[in-house]
Amino acid sequence: MAEYLELPSKAIPVGLDMLRLNLENQYVSIIRGQDAAAIQDRYFADHFMVIDQMNELLASESEAQAFARVKELFGQLFAPGRMVWTPREKMSPFSAAGEKSYWTESGRGFGIFFSHKGEDLGILELDDLAFEQYKERYLALALPLATVCSMAIATARATEDRVETQEALLRAARIVESSDDAIISKTLDGVIVSWNQGAKNICGYDHDQVIGKSTSFLVPNGQYDEMPHLLEKIRTGQLAGIIETVWKTRDERLLNVSVQVSPILCDKGKVVGASSIVRDITQEKQKIERERASLNAQLQQAQKMESVGRLAGGVAHDYNNMLGVIMGFAEMALEKVGPEDPLHSDLIEIQSAAKRSTNITRQLLAFARKQTIAPVVLDLNKDVEQMLKMLQRLIREDIDLAWRPQPDLWTVKLDPSQIDQILVNLCVNARDAIEGVGKITIETKTVTIDESYCADHLGFTPGDFVVLAVSDNGCGMDKDTLNKIFEPFFTTKGVGIGTGLGLATVYGIVKQNNGFINVYSEPGKGTTFKIYLPRFRGESVESCRVTVKEAPIGRGETVLVVEDEPAILKFIQKILTPLNYQVLQATSPSEAIRLAEENSGRISLLITDVVMPEINGRQLYIQLKALIPGLKCLFMSGYTANVIAHRSMLDEGVNFIPKPFSKRDLAVKVRDVLD
């Protein structure tokens, strides 16, 4: 009900006689024609309702409506200039007990307390009465009227409460009935007493088929029935809580359900039964299962990448050694047979097959970030420029290769051979994505990425970067493909066409150099790969790619070669001896130390494997240097050994030749180190 209703009466003031007549007419019209006893019976509690205009007041009418009518009545009868209703919540606690009315401060009206059966309802104040001189007689008339009106308001309120409770119960019943969840109540012995539509929907059984039965028929054969245990808990006043279990439906399907069991109490608070709210969680369960499976797959994927990496690293050592031997001997044999010899072409075949094999190991090593690299400070523009001819040959003639360098690029520190690997892989992929005529664009530019950009863009790290971008207007990729492209062995190309190692290699290289990659692709439109390489800060050194045609000749220096693989040892000796070097061979570090002691005066270079039994190459070098001051050293290895490198970056000043190497590679490197 509204507070402090303040409404000037709309009624026309009437004289006292008219009012009395009016009032009496109202009363008379109630009583007249009706059996007093019947009124008593039917209406006594709310018989005010029968009065005049208010006789439409129904049992369901609200308190507010009843009050509005009361106000209307008082307004019409007494025609006050001002009428204020103060509901009980706002009534002053100081109003004298038992008081029924008071005169207003203005002296031109009165206030009446409305109460019913000792319960306050509110105060109605009528002021500025039009016929102020009749106020006492008005009050005398108003008091009994207020008693009846109070009854009407109180009745309306009680009815309203009752209706509300009924409605609440009805609502509750409707909720239970229409719930998708099954709501089942049972006795403490587990006998079903109610079964709603939800229960029918979930389990398939009709109400009639289950009432009076135990829920155990829902438990699949061989499965433990938890219900008796839960009911026992309920009986002893414990909380049974929620369980997840499996139920069998009428058509023999198995469902995952969650069952929440709660006690049902009687009016006296005694536990008389239990209600179960049952939800079918089969789909949720399956979703969780699927998510778990996908997480597992991701984990397996990561483990696969990891183990491929480890495998690559492991294979490299032995496999590269053997490839080196194959290539080396093929190279030397080729020098002995002229092009007219029928063996010549066979040897060429052997050589090129071995070279192709080295490429595969090289890619695996790059992916595993185990590729030994010798980073140099370089200007990407110059480096890419040197490769353009080769790249143009790699892609077809009907594909246009555009080169858009940004002038004054920042320098980066990278192994030049890794730039080759990145560009070749990206360009070949771009070529394969283009059917017929197309365009590949290679661009460079500098970008600075700040923290706020990183916050909005996943996968970026802040800093200065040189970007190498390769774009094509080929077939593009869908989301599914994009998600997998960096996985080793992921390829959409046919068997024998793609190995799926290209982008894995690029990924490994970029990661090894603390960069990152971004790919933008749209099916049917094309693809752009952007490689972000961190800007090099420090003194820059001009990079130059050495290309030597002839194997340089030695000056009779003595070289101590330590290698536990006899075939390689023999191969190195066969390369170096004809090039005018004295070669001392050792298959173990101890043998090397012995030889060094015997020949300390003349050894100028140690060529040693990095990973060996006994002690590693670096330790051997340190020991021998103590014997031979000024001794130079060239390490060789099939993969990065942390002995000479950190995170696969060669330590400064360390000379290294990756296996497998050709005769010329070795000759150049040996000369390099000695000079």
Ligand SMILES: Nc1ncnc2c1ncn2[C@@H]1O[C@H](COP(=O)(O)OP(=O)(O)OP(=O)(O)O)[C@@H](O)[C@H]1O
């Ligand atoms: N520019 C591109 N446009 C469209 N799809 C591409 C592009 N680059 C890569 N892809 C997709 O990514 C896959 C993986 O590329 P990735 O270079 O790793 O392997 P590959 O090219 O299939 O084989 P490999 O490079 O080992 O010969 C490709 O098979 C292709 O589906």
Ligand SMILES: [Mg+2]
């Ligand atoms: Mg590729």
